[in-house]
Amino acid sequence: MTHASMMHATRVMERTYAASPAGVFRAWADPDVRRLWGTPSDEVEIRNDAADFRIGGEDVQRCMVGGDVVATVVGRYHDIVADRRIIYTEVISEPGTLQGMSLVSAEFLPAGSGTRLVLTLQTVAVDGSDLLDGVAAAWTSALERLGGMMVSA
Amino acid sequence: MANRSIPSAQSLDLGFHALADATRRAVIARLTAGEASVAELAAPFDMALPSFLQHVRVLEAAGLITTEKRGRVRTCTLVQARLAELNGWISRHEAVWARKLDRLGQILDRKDDTQ
Numbered sequence: 699m700t701h702a703s704m705m706h707a708t709r710v711m712e713r714t715y716a717a718s719p720a721g722v723f724r725a726w727a728d729p730d731v732r733r734l735w736g737t738p739s740d741e742v743e744i745r746n747d748a749a750d751f752r753i754g755g756e757d758v759q760r761c762m763v764g765g766d767v768v769a770t771v772v773g774r775y776h777d778i779v780a781d782r783r784i785i786y787t788e789v790i791s792e793p794g795t796l797q798g799m800s801l802v803s804a805e806f807l808p809a810g811s812g813t814r815l816v817l818t819l820q821t822v823a824v825d826g827s828d829l830l831d832g833v834a835a836a837w838t839s840a841l842e843r844l845g846g847m848m849v850s851a
Numbered sequence: 852m853a854n855r856s857i858p859s860a861q862s863l864d865l866g867f868h869a870l871a872d873a874t875r876r877a878v879i880a881r882l883t884a885g886e887a888s889v890a891e892l893a894a895p896f897d898m899a900l901p902s903f904l905q906h907v908r909v910l911e912a913a914g915l916i917t918t919e920k921r922g923r924v925r926t927c928t929l930v931q932a933r934l935a936e937l938n939g940w941i942s943r944h945e946a947v948w949a950r951k952l953d954r955l956g957q958i959l960d961r962k963d964d965t966q
Contacts, residue, residue, distance in 0.1 A: 704937070705937040705938055705941060707938075707941045707945070709945045709948075711945075711948060711949060711952060713952045713953075713955075713956060715955070715956050715959050715960075716959065716960065717959040717962070721959060721962070722955070722959065725955055725958060725959060731958065734954070734958050735951055735954040735955040735957075735958050736951055737951075737954075790944070797940060798937075798940060798941070798944065800944065802948075815952065817948065817952060819944075819945060819948055821941050821944055821945070823937040823938075823940045823941050823944075824937075825937060
């Protein structure tokens with residue numbers, strides 16, 4: 699049986715904000731503001747080990763549950779044009795194992811007095827974590843049960 | 852395979868459409884036992900081969916199975932559940948970003964109020 703070892707997806711998200719492009723850009727550039735909205739989830743505790751908003755700079759977030767690091771997100775800024783665009787990569791791993799990464803391109807477009815934000819998320823998810831194997835086994839048996847139910851129905 | 856850039860909502864739609872048909876569900880159920888040729892899969896059904904191949908194509912487009920031609924035989928394989936899990940990981944990652952952008956909007960609005 700051949701296993702596909704990665705999956706790719708591209709997702710474009712758009713939001714319109716009342717704030718000006720300069721205001722939205724500042725909310726990305728200021729590490730204190732970025733921390734407020736950039737937390738992956740309310741349930742996990744985040745430790746910010748680095749926040750370096752400049753080309754080549756690195757953002758490091760550790761996601762903690764019960765004092766243990768469950769995932770690390772390493773962002774690196776590749777292109778920053780003030781008030782216009784930010785391009786960066788985000789690499790997500792659980793301890794010792796790569797889970798996936800995204801190329802994140804954010805465009806800040808004027809829309810009246812506000813901003814249309816166009817975020818393009820190009821993601822690759824990779825296979826190889828033990829956690830995934832467990833979940834995959836659960837999926838296989840669920841799919842088999844579904845298949846069985848459908849045939850007997 | 853060509854460059855895969857399927858938004859997950861679209862792939863979900865394809866998946867549900869693919870599973871909304873009894874013939875296609877039976878094919879999936881059969882493939883859980885292991886790979887099979889199109890002829891083997893078609894045998895239980897009172898259906899012309901071109902019609903059956905349409906079902907195979909729908910399952911393949913939905914990413915539920917892969918097919919491979921070996922000599923004159925086309926073999927179908929159920930895509931491993933880990934692919935569904937990778938797809939799930941991407942969906943969760945995209946959902947995290949959607950929530951972040953919504954929270955960014957709330958924070959920007961709050962700043963406007965105080966200025």
